[in-house]
Amino acid sequence: MKSKTMKGSRAARPGNSVLGKGAATAFLSPSLIFIGIFLLIPAFWTLYLGLTDYKLVGIEALNPSFVGIDNFTKALNDPQFLSSLKLTIIYVLGSAIFGQALLGFILAWVLNELSPRIRNIVELIVIFAWIVPGSVVAFLWFAFFNNEEGTLNAILGVNIDWLLDYPMLSIIIFNIWRGTAFSMLLFSAAIASIPKSHIEVARVAGASKMQQLRNIVLPSARSYILTNLLLITLWTFNDFGPYLLTGGGPGGETQILPIFIYDSALRYLDFGYGSAIAAIMLFLNLVISLIVLRMSRKGKK
Amino acid sequence: MRLFGKQIQLQDKRRIDERTKVEKVSTLAFVLLAVSFFAIPLMWLVLAPFDSDPTFRIKWPNWGLGNFSEMAENPYAYRSLMNSAIFSAGSGLAVILVGAPASYVLSRIKFAGRDAFLYILLLFSSIVTGSAAMVPLFLLSLRLNLIDTYQGVVLVLTGGLIPAAIFILKDFTDSIPKSYEESAQIFGASSFRILKDVVTPIIRPGLAVIFVWSFVQAWGNFLAPFILIRDINKQPAAVMMYSFYNDGGQAVFRTVAAFSLIYTIPVLAMYFYVNKKYGFRFYGGIKG
Numbered sequence: 001m002k003s004k005t006m007k008g009s010r011a012a013r014p015g016n017s018v019l020g021k022g023a024a025t026a027f028l029s030p031s032l033i034f035i036g037i038f039l040l041i042p043a044f045w046t047l048y049l050g051l052t053d054y055k056l057v058g059i060e061a062l063n064p065s066f067v068g069i070d071n072f073t074k075a076l077n078d079p080q081f082l083s084s085l086k087l088t089i090i091y092v093l094g095s096a097i098f099g100q101a102l103l104g105f106i107l108a109w110v111l112n113e114l115s116p117r118i119r120n121i122v123e124l125i126v127i128f129a130w131i132v133p134g135s136v137v138a139f140l141w142f143a144f145f146n147n148e149e150g151t152l153n154a155i156l157g158v159n160i161d162w163l164l165d166y167p168m169l170s171i172i173i174f175n176i177w178r179g180t181a182f183s184m185l186l187f188s189a190a191i192a193s194i195p196k197s198h199i200e201v202a203r204v205a206g207a208s209k210m211q212q213l214r215n216i217v218l219p220s221a222r223s224y225i226l227t228n229l230l231l232i233t234l235w236t237f238n239d240f241g242p243y244l245l246t247g248g249g250p251g252g253e254t255q256i257l258p259i260f261i262y263d264s265a266l267r268y269l270d271f272g273y274g275s276a277i278a279a280i281m282l283f284l285n286l287v288i289s290l291i292v293l294r295m296s297r298k299g300k301k
Numbered sequence: 302m303r304l305f306g307k308q309i310q311l312q313d314k315r316r317i318d319e320r321t322k323v324e325k326v327s328t329l330a331f332v333l334l335a336v337s338f339f340a341i342p343l344m345w346l347v348l349a350p351f352d353s354d355p356t357f358r359i360k361w362p363n364w365g366l367g368n369f370s371e372m373a374e375n376p377y378a379y380r381s382l383m384n385s386a387i388f389s390a391g392s393g394l395a396v397i398l399v400g401a402p403a404s405y406v407l408s409r410i411k412f413a414g415r416d417a418f419l420y421i422l423l424l425f426s427s428i429v430t431g432s433a434a435m436v437p438l439f440l441l442s443l444r445l446n447l448i449d450t451y452q453g454v455v456l457v458l459t460g461g462l463i464p465a466a467i468f469i470l471k472d473f474t475d476s477i478p479k480s481y482e483e484s485a486q487i488f489g490a491s492s493f494r495i496l497k498d499v500v501t502p503i504i505r506p507g508l509a510v511i512f513v514w515s516f517v518q519a520w521g522n523f524l525a526p527f528i529l530i531r532d533i534n535k536q537p538a539a540v541m542m543y544s545f546y547n548d549g550g551q552a553v554f555r556t557v558a559a560f561s562l563i564y565t566i567p568v569l570a571m572y573f574y575v576n577k578k579y580g581f582r583f584y585g586g587i588k589g
Contacts, residue, residue: 017410018482018495024406031403031463038460039425042437049436107335110328122332125339131572133521135542136346136561142357144342149357151341177339209324238430240524244543258432265436266528275436285428293424 046282049275056269064272071276080252081277084260088237090168091175091256096236099176101229104183109213111184112191123184130181138244141174163246167254171242178241183228190224191217223295230292234285257281346565349558356554368559378560380534381541384451385520385564388537391455392519393512396466399459401508404470405500409479419468426464431524442529449532457529458519466511473507506579513571520568538564 019027050071054064075081107126111119129137144152145162153159162170194217202212218225240258242248248255248263255263257277265274341359349355350369352362372378407415431438438457447453481503485495523539530536533544538560545553545560 018486018492018500019406019410020492023492024410024412027402027406030399031467034399034460034463035422035425037441038438038457039429039464042434042441043425043429045437045440046434049440103335106331110331113328114332118332122336125336125343127572128343128569129339131517131568132343132346132565133539133568135521135523135539136565139542139557139561140342140345143345144357144359146357151345151357151359154358155341177342180339234427238432240432244523261432261435266439271436271440278433278436281433282428285430285433286424289424289427292427293420 043282046275046278049271050279051276052272054271054275056271067272071273072280074273075276075280080255081260083252084255084257087168087254088256091172091239091242092233092236094168094172095175096179096232097229099172100179100183100232100236101225103176104180104185104228105187105225107180107184108187108191109217112188123188126181126184129177130179134178134241135244137178138174138241141170141177141245145170164250167246167250171245171254174245175236175239175241179232179236183232186224186228187221190221194220226295227292230288230295234288234292237284237288238281345558346561349554350562352558353555355558368555369563372556372559372563375545375556377533377536377541377544378556381536381538382564384535385537385539387451388454388458388522388526389516389519391451392458392462393515395455395459396462396515397508397512400463400466400511401470401504404467405474405504407467408471408474409482422464422467431461435524435528438525439528447529449530449535451535453529454525454537455519457525458522459515461525462515462518466515469514470504470507470511473510474504477503510575510579513575517568517571 017024051066051068052064053067053070107122111122114122132140142163144150147153147159147161147164150162152162160166198216198220199212202216207215238258239256240262242254242256243259243262246254248259258281261274261278261281264270264277344359348359348362351364351366352360353365353367354363355368407419442448442453442457445453447456481499482495485499490499521539526535526537526540530540536544542557542560542564545557
């Protein structure tokens with residue numbers, strides 16, 4: 001299988017690749033350049049900037065200097081950063097784990113029992129919420145949550161300024177609405193992959209729905225569930241979406257890490273500090289990704 | 302004795318019937334609740350564009366198409382949709398042009414270090430997200446004079462989409478037997494002809510899916526143009542959504558309503574197209 005192409009025998013040996021070494025390199029290199037410029041360089045540049053006091057304005061702009069881990073120690077003592085970290089954890093747990101994954105699983109489980117017609121309609125509505133562009137979704141929820149004219153208050157018969165009084169709850173609901181489709185589709189696939197006969201046998205033996213769920217469905221779908229949890233954790237952790245709904249406010253109450261990075265680096269132009277926060281995020285992303293990759297490898301074996 | 306046994310069976314059956322009844326009712330209640338949760342906020346997008354007096358409230362409209370003509374008179378609205386089209390088509394094409402050749406090599410040639418390369422690519426692509434890398438991406442664009450340019454946004458979006466595109470296309474190519482290329486080789490076809498007349502037609506569905514996927518990702522992307530574009534004439538629809546306010550800071554509802562729908566329709570159309578043609582349920586599976 002080695003693509004050692006000798007000069008004369010190049011055409012006719014099946015098993016040889018269509019491409020020679022030179023062509024293969026030419027095919028690969030544009031991607032390598034893109035990956036280098038837009039993945040590798042940004043990652044290492046973030047780490048480097050995090051160790052400097054680089055700002056876009058002021059004296060440091062002309063002559064940024066190396067400050068070692070000052071930015072990182074500053075972050076660990078910065079109540080604003082710590083609060084942002086806490087909000088991010090609440091956001092991920094609330095909207096991804098308890099929201100999207102749980103709701104997605106229950107939907108997949110329940111829809112599996114219903115007639116294909118109803119199932120398709122429900123799935124389509126949930127998928128719609130997923131594919132509508134994020135900016136439009138944010139406006140829909142901005143309207144829905146509105147204090148005076150919002151539909152939510154009209155339905156519940158209350159007068160609450162959701163985005164002002166319950167901002168975290170608002171962005172969590174917003175993200176559950178927007179992202180549940182992915183978990184639902186993944187879990188549908190997982191449930192569909194369980195042989196019908198397994199569930200049938202359990203049903204005939206008199207197992208209740210709950211017992212079927214606990215003894216058959218959950219164990220078989222285990223790897224799907226873990227993969228799904230980690231993926232949506234990674235995405236939600238890096239989600240800039242709430243910015244569209246609250247801008248991080250009121251008073252920083254929804255300033256999750258992506259918004260915190262934006263505010264410190266691109267709004268207040270403190271690139272050093274913003275990059276240090278971004279580097280912490282890169283590190284946490286690395287931890288989550290390594291767990292995902294390790295698990296998916298195990299799954300393959 | 303036999304009678305007794307039968308009675309127990311009947312009791313059991315009744316109990317099971319009752320249990321399933323409770324289950325059915327609660328299932329129905331849950332489905333209704335879930336459908337309301339997902340459908341009600343969407344109703345605004347369906348009704349408000351055709352309401353001559355839209356507000357935040359979801360209500361039965363005073364039917365009319367005036368909102369669309371009002372939107373058409375707003376030069377920024379139209380231009381931003383064109384800009385979105387440029388960003389999205391540009392990214393879709395660039396992702397194909399750059400990603401497809403690489404995925405072909407990665408699928409067909411087992412060179413040393415290939416698996417390590419794929420592993421590192423997968424790892425870095427999930428770590429380096431737009432949120433975590435916005436500072437260097439902004440500085441990079443600043444240094445390369447790409448701020449306020451179409452190329453800048455297209456390049457950054459392409460860079461972000463390429464890893465996933467390579468994986469999806471590689472999987473797709475892996476599923477196609479090598480024998481097509483091999484038989485063409487035996488007949489003495491040149492590499493170029495094999496790529497053009499054998500490989501490209503076979504992987505065309507994969508390319509179409511990747512193009513649509515990249516297009517949709519770029520169409521909805523907010524962060525990249527938000528950071529890299531300052532000129533309002535170059536803003537895409539995702540950012541322009543937030544510019545339709547009057548001097549009093551009140552949303553210009555008629556324009557926003559029509560604009561939201563027009564901006565949404567292309568992705569819905571693409572979803573139905575891909576779903577129908579390829580039955581690709583995992584469309585958009587990897588979000589930005």
